[in-house]
Amino acid sequence: MPADDSINLSKPGTEPAAVPAEPAAGGPVTGKAGLVGLAAEPGVAKPDPILVAHGITRQFGGLKAVDVAHVEVQRGVITALIGPNGAGKTTFFNLLTGFDTPDAGDRSFNGKSLKRSSASRVARLGMVRTFQLTKVLSKLTVMENMRLGATGQLGERFWAAPFRFLWADQESNVTARATELLQRFKLDAKADDFAGSLSGGQRKLLEMARSLMVNPELVMLDEPMAGVNPALKQSLLGHVKSLREEGMSVLFVEHDMDMVRDISDWVIVMAQGQVIAEGPPDSVMTDQRVIDAYLGAHHDTDITELDLEAVAAEAEAEILSERGDSA
Numbered sequence: 001m002p003a004d005d006s007i008n009l010s011k012p013g014t015e016p017a018a019v020p021a022e023p024a025a026g027g028p029v030t031g032k033a034g035l036v037g038l039a040a041e042p043g044v045a046k047p048d049p050i051l052v053a054h055g056i057t058r059q060f061g062g063l064k065a066v067d068v069a070h071v072e073v074q075r076g077v078i079t080a081l082i083g084p085n086g087a088g089k090t091t092f093f094n095l096l097t098g099f100d101t102p103d104a105g106d107r108s109f110n111g112k113s114l115k116r117s118s119a120s121r122v123a124r125l126g127m128v129r130t131f132q133l134t135k136v137l138s139k140l141t142v143m144e145n146m147r148l149g150a151t152g153q154l155g156e157r158f159w160a161a162p163f164r165f166l167w168a169d170q171e172s173n174v175t176a177r178a179t180e181l182l183q184r185f186k187l188d189a190k191a192d193d194f195a196g197s198l199s200g201g202q203r204k205l206l207e208m209a210r211s212l213m214v215n216p217e218l219v220m221l222d223e224p225m226a227g228v229n230p231a232l233k234q235s236l237l238g239h240v241k242s243l244r245e246e247g248m249s250v251l252f253v254e255h256d257m258d259m260v261r262d263i264s265d266w267v268i269v270m271a272q273g274q275v276i277a278e279g280p281p282d283s284v285m286t287d288q289r290v291i292d293a294y295l296g297a298h299h300d301t302d303i304t305e306l307d308l309e310a311v312a313a314e315a316e317a318e319i320l321s322e323r324g325d326s327a
């Protein structure tokens, strides 16, 4: 690794966070074992981080959408990124994967700085994010979507990537990989169908399958359960778990708390652009800061403060008026 490409993104006063390419025997504790006994506090250092973000900010006009002081993602585990609407999760995802540029700060992947890295370079290094099926991608077949995944160029830069002619050489490899993945995700029978004809759950499977075309080390899933019917949820959960079993790291944004509780090894919580809590799912979900953040974002009225007598009187009046015998 070139010397100028490695950075120390650790918090002041702590050990360097950069990850050696090949940990020596007795080196960092990878996977779930490395999370055991960690302090559940924002920015806590992980023993074997695959991804480190430090001092990342992104401002839109007067709004600081992202202001993350320090966060690390442990290798080989499933990490959930949760938070109320508008917390900055998607913006942070875009900043991590090179689809947006931070105003300040840096992130490192496998110890390599991603400063000035394009989304395609980030994907080539092994970090990919899923994309929802846009209108354009819906008009392509399932197999065509898979082939596009091989370029690591999906997203805003998709049409700016005139790489079609380069694919000829690799065509058979790409097709073989796509066919294998479509079989694994049980979408092979749909290979020639338009992606737009797939159900919500099948689209999510396609998004996941497409991201695996580049053999990533870290897969970032954007709301994998959104619009998925209960029958397919279990299948999707199984697929996400199998990524971890194959040694990949998974970071996902999700509003479905059942899924978060079910499959995450670690949860990072954002609110108003900042990481306000992190830890194992059970402890995070009972953390008062997290409850306050969600209540603050979703509810104008605290239900415990309602005047129950007044509500009961109002309900009675409504029932009486419907019966036409209001007093």
Ligand SMILES: Nc1ncnc2c1ncn2[C@@H]1O[C@H](COP(=O)(O)OP(=O)(O)OP(=O)(O)O)[C@@H](O)[C@H]1O
Pocket (backbone or CB within 6 Å): 060, 063, 065, 083, 084, 085, 086, 087, 088, 089, 090, 091, 092
């Ligand atoms: N391109 C943009 N221009 C202006 N404001 C933006 C832009 N992108 C995001 N924002 C604002 O930044 C804040 C964070 O948005 P973001 O979409 O990252 O939140 P989120 O946590 O992903 O929300 P959700 O869970 O609803 O998807 C919001 O207030 C949003 O309106």
